[in-house]
Amino acid sequence: MVHLLASEVRQLLHNKFVVVLGDSVQRAVYKDLVLLLQKDCLLTPSQLKAKGEHTFEQDKLVRGGQLGRMHNGTHYREVRQFCSGQHLVRFYFLTRVYNDYLEDVLEELQAGEHHPDLVIMNSCLWDITRYEKDFWPSYRRNLERLFGHLRQVLSESCLLVWNTAMPVGDRITNRFVPPEIRLASSSVKSRVIEANFYSSAEAQKHGFDVLDLHFHFRRHTGKFLQTDGVHWNERAHRHLSQLLLAHVADAWGVELPQRDPVGKWITDGPGRGRPDRRLERQPLVYGDQPACPPPRPLPLPGRQPLLPTPSPRPPLFPLLSPQPHPRPFHQSLVEMGNGRGPEAKEESWMERQPINQAKTTSSEERHPCILVAIVDSLKG
Template sequence: MSVELFAKDDAINLFKSQRILMFGDSNMRALYKDLIWLTRYGTLIPNEKLRAKNEDSFSGDKRLSEGVLTASRNYVEIREYKREFHLHYEFITRIYTKKFEDFIESLKVPPNFIIMNSCVWDLSRWGPNGIQDYKANVDKTLHLLRNKFPKTCIVFTTTLPISLKARGGFLTENVQFLNAVLPFSIVEANNYVAKCCRKYDIDLIDLHYYMQYQIDSLVMDGIHWDPAAIRFINNIIFTNLCQKVGKQLPNNIAIHRKCNTKENERKEIAKNEIKPKIEQNYYNRYDFTTCN
């Protein structure tokens, strides 16, 4: 199935009256903001709005955490948006913590959707055992979510590619040397996450696969993405969610035009070449073994 283009009303219809939880780093925050902007204004979010962080309010949402900006791994940013749907976002620097577990266990009403990713902070900011801890924490997190919310649509996204010359953000001066190996560590981490998602029957959206062909959409820091790329990523996620819950796709990119047979064939070939596909099975590129 091709990636669909979601307009304002399409996104609202998908999420209307739904409860959505989003957990992740600044790229997940960008997806959170873009979803709100799309359903409020129906346009591409301005770059300055996308890059801002920890503001008191963004397009009608509310920051629930204290407004303390820091580059430490203890950074907290919690946001909530209530309008056509209930959207909750939390910035996390580690995929599993006791605080995260307590929050999940405290929820009385199961969310309809959970969208989650965590990796680069886990691997770079939690000491020499970061990789082993990450593997254990992925397993604990997916086990917790699946057991707590057996009927919730849970989606884990693979970590987006970063530049070999990435700088800033989680890459403070003390860990700047990691930018030479982190892009490759991300690939291995995504591989492991895929195995665990299969183990717990949790959907995986391989954003790394799609965005490796869009590297020119990275901004100057080599970590974050421009507004058009963020909207593209959200369209990938929305298409997947529509398929998962059985909702009709918007079909906004269908073109109906009368032309001769050869012209039709040429256009069909060109369309298939430039439109990325969402695979039926996200796991078939990996050699799976038992998830430890």
């Protein structure tokens, strides 16, 4: 898997309507995608922590958040949207996988002027910590209702990617989790694994794609999980975005540029036996193209190469002024490559692959690695 540059992400999602649904972790997925559509740098810790702000990197708070009363209740709402001349990305905050509010969201998407081309969704932690004690029957029932409704609402051309919930830490301190649940963090870890098993099975049963993020990040809680035991740092979210975009490109039959895989970069670091090509690239501003674009590889049979960006139309919003301390992506790769501590003997990000990362031709051929996560959890 290669790391896509901002200019390449803009090409992949050109004239696409992307919808992200879920909790605060999914909000960070939305934010990193919005940032990556504009420039090659990482989110700042303050951007990751912010909640319900009026604007983020030229996006707009549409409903909820700081437009109303801020709280951590199950009725919290937040709708955000980023719109440029060629891209539309929207986020809906959810506290339950299926309820009346989710039905309203789906009706809004169905009745809107633009229909989604890509839907990225997860709901887990709120479902298993904030409602009735015997939550499993309702969670499984709501999953079945959700995917059945999505199959009716979404167009056949829309790609829905259900991403499994990320791992949680040994100690959870986030305030949205009730105090009695925080004291039993180990039970939450096993609940997440079980919920991922049920949700991925239900998604596949209805013919939707599953991206097993729990598998990809299961061995990296020590370095990239925030101290609250729930949220992840900016490097983890950039890697998450790249996993997601690679899955989407494969599903759409788009051939990605041929560069060194991310696993090699993180394991070896730059400058070990080959020139540091990443350091030669400068952060891109919206609409710019690389000075020396890499040669386009020959397309494989049945696959479509990533096309050059069409002449961009003027953006709907003014360009953002440069950040005072930009964080170029290549710098973070260097840090990740050289900063391996006690975990140096562990596998790199991409040394092991989940069975169902690539889109297959039928739902029967997809087998997520939830059982691997269950075995790892039991070993732990």
